[in-house]
Amino acid sequence: MLFQLALAQNKKNNTGLQDRAIWVKSLYKISYPVIHNLANETLKKNMPLEKLPNYGLNLTKVTYLEALGRTAAGVAPWLALPDDETEEGKMRKSLRLELLKGLANSVNPESPDYMNYRTESQPIVDAAYVAQAFIRAPEALWKPLDDLTKKRFVEEFKALRTRSGAYNNWLLFSGLTEGFLLSIGEQYDPARVQFAVNKMKEWYVGDSWYSDGEKFGMDYYNSYVIHPMLVDLMKILVDKKRAPQSEYDLVLKRMVRYSEYLERLISPEGTYPAYGRSITYRTAAFQALAQTALMEKLPDYVKPAQVRCGLTMVIYNLYNGSQNFDQQGWLVLGFNGHQPEVADIYTSTGSLYMATLGFLTLGLPADHKFWTDEAAPWTSLKAWKGEQIKKDYKVEY
Template identity: 85%
Template sequence: MKYKLIFSALLICSQLTHAQKKASTGAEDRAFWVKTLNRIAYPVIHNLANETLKKNMPVEKAPGYGLNVNKVTYLEALGRTIAGVAPWLALPDDDTAEGKLRKNMRTELLKALANSVNPESPDYISYRSESQPIVDAAYVAHAFLRAPKALWEPLDEVTKKRFVEEFKSLRTRSGAYNNWLLFSGLTEGFLLSIGEQYDPARVQFSINKMKEWYVGDSWYSDGEKFSMDYYNSYVIHPMLVDLLKVLVDKKKAQKADYDLALKRMVRYSEYLERIISPEGTYPAYGRSITYRTAAFQALAQTALMEKLPEYVKPAQVRGALSKVMHNLYDGKQNFDDQGWLVLGFNGHQPEVADTYTSTGSLYMATLGFLTLGLPADNKFWTDPPAPWTSLKAWSGESIKKDYKVEY
C-alpha cells in the first residue's frame, strides 16, 4: 500500500503541466541573469582592474594539459569574460540597481583593459608568444566589436595603440586548420573596423574556408572533418556573422554573404532551443563542455539581434536559458571558495576537461548571457513566461515539426 501511494504521488507530479507550476517573471529572470553574470565575471574584471589577477586567480589545469599555462590562461580569462559581458555593458547608464552595477563593472573593465596591455603593470598580458593568444585576442576583439562605444572608444590613445600592436603581433604565428581561422579573421576584421591596416588575406581565407566547410542544415564542419560538438556555437556562427557585418559595413563583402550566414545562424539557434530539456538540462557531448553556457552563444546572439524564428518566442528562449542557468549556477558546485570557476561541466570534474583547458578557459561561460544586451523593457524580458519547445512536446502540446533547410 505504501509503495502504491508513493507511485500515485509520483504519477500525479509527472502529469503536472508547466501551466500548473509557478514560472518566474521576466524581471525576476533578468535580475537572476545579472546577478549570475556578475558572479562569474567579477573576479576576473575586479582583479585585473586592481592589478591582482595573476596574484589571485587560481590556475588549475586539465589532466595532460599541454600548453604553457602562465602565458595563456590570463588572456583566456580576459577575452572570454568580456566577449560575453560586452552587450550588457553597452547599455546606457541608469539609476537602477542593475544600472549602477553595470556602470561599476564598465568602469573597472576599462581600467582592467588598460592594465592588461601596459608593460609596466604586474598584470600585463602579452600576445607575442605561443599560439593560444590567436584565439583569445579574437574574443577581446569581439568584445570591442560588440560594445565599441562602451569599451573601445573610451580607452586612452596609448592603450588603443598598445592593443593594435598586440593584435598585429599575432601575424608571426599560425594556428590550427579549423575554427581557428576565424579567430585570425575576426581580429583583423576589428582592425579594419577602426581604420587600422589589416590583413585581407587572413580575413578572406577564413570566410572562404567556412563556406567550403558548410555541410548543410546550419552545420559547419570544424575543419575538413566534422565534429559533433558545440563549436558551431562557441565560435563559428557568431564570429562569422559579426566578421561579415564588418566587411559589409566597410564594403569589403556582399550583403548576400552576410544574409546567408545570418540565416544559417538563425536555423542553428532552433537546434539549440530544442535541445534544452523540460528540466533545463542539455547534452554534455563533444569537446570543451567545460565552457558550460557558452554552448548557447548562437541562440543568445540570435535573440539579442531579435532574429529568432517566428515560432520561437523570445519568452520561451528566456525561460529555457534561465532554467539551464539555474541548474548550473544556483549552487556552489561550479565555483571554488573564492568564487572562481572550477574545471568541470556541472561540478568539479577535471576529468572532462580537455588538454588545452585551464582556469582562464572556463570564462567562455559568459557567452550564454549575450541577451542581457537587450534593455529591460524589451519583450524578451517583459513578455509573460512561455514554455520552450521540449517542454511543450513532453507536455503533449502542439509544436512545430522540425525539418531541414536547404541553404
C-alpha cells in the first residue's frame, strides 16, 4: 500500500509545489505550539511534560530550552526567506515575528518563560541549538533582536562555561556556542572550540562516519549533531581565519558523502529504519541530507528532485496524520505514534522538537530547482523497480 502511494506521489507531484506544501504544513504544525506559546509567555503553562518513569534529568530545568533551541534551529532557514504575500509567506512572517518575541521572553528574567542556562548540564546542548538558529538565520533571528536581548543571550551562553558535558558529540555543543560568540565579535573560549574540532578528527572512522566518542555506536547522531554542527563550526573558523579552508572542505565533503547514505535509507515506501538511540527525534535523522541539499552540495548523481520526493514521502508518512501529536498539537513520545517505550532516559516533550531539523531545505525558495524540477524516484525506489542505480562505494577521505 505504501509502495503504491509512493509511486502515485512520485508521478503526481511533478512541479514540487504540492511537495513543498506538505513540508510547510508539517513544519508549521510541529513548531507552532512551541513558538506561539513562548511568544505569549505560556510555554511553561501549556506544554505537556511527558517522560518515562526512569527519566534521569531535572525536567522543568531543561525541557523548555530543549523545545526552543531545537525548534528554532530547524525553522531558521525557512524563516530567513524574504516576506511575500503568498499563504506560505504570511505563515512564515507570523511565525518569525512570534519567534523573535519568544526569544526575547526566553532570556528575560521577569518573564514566566525565562529559561534556565545557569544550572544542569543539559542546557549546554540546547544553547547550541539556539546559537545554531542564529548562525543559520542571522538577518532574520539575531540582528532584529534588541540590544538588551542580545546582551542577555551572550551572558547566558558564557554562563555555560561553569559546566562540562559528556565526552562525545556534546563537545560540539560547547564548540558551536563558542563559535557563535566568535562570529559576532564576542570574547570566546578557543580551547573549547579546538578541543571539539580535534576530537572529531580523532573520532573519524572512515567513509563519512564519526564515532560518537571513543566507541562507535550505530545510530543517527552523525545526522542529529555531528556533521551539521561540525560543518557550521568550521565555516565560522574559516571565515574568522582561525582554520584553513582545506579543513572546512574536508568536513563538508564527508557530510556530502554521509548524505548519500541517508538518501539510500529512504525505503521505496518512504519509511526508514528505526534503529539506535533517540529515534524519538523522528525527521532529525535526515538533517545532514536536508542541510546538504540546502547548501546545494548534493553529488551530481543525487538529483535534488529525488531528495525532495523521498523526504516528502517520509514527512507525509510521519506527519500527515495525527498519530504523532496529542489533542492540543504537541508531539508525543514515540517514533511513529505514541510509543513511550522507545524513549530514552533523557527524553521528554521538549526533546522531541529536534524533528524540525529534517526540514532545513525549506530555506530554498519555492522557485528553486529543488522544488520546481520534475519529480524523480529516490535510490531505493529505483532499485526496487529494477531501474538503473549508481553503484555505491567506499571513500578514503
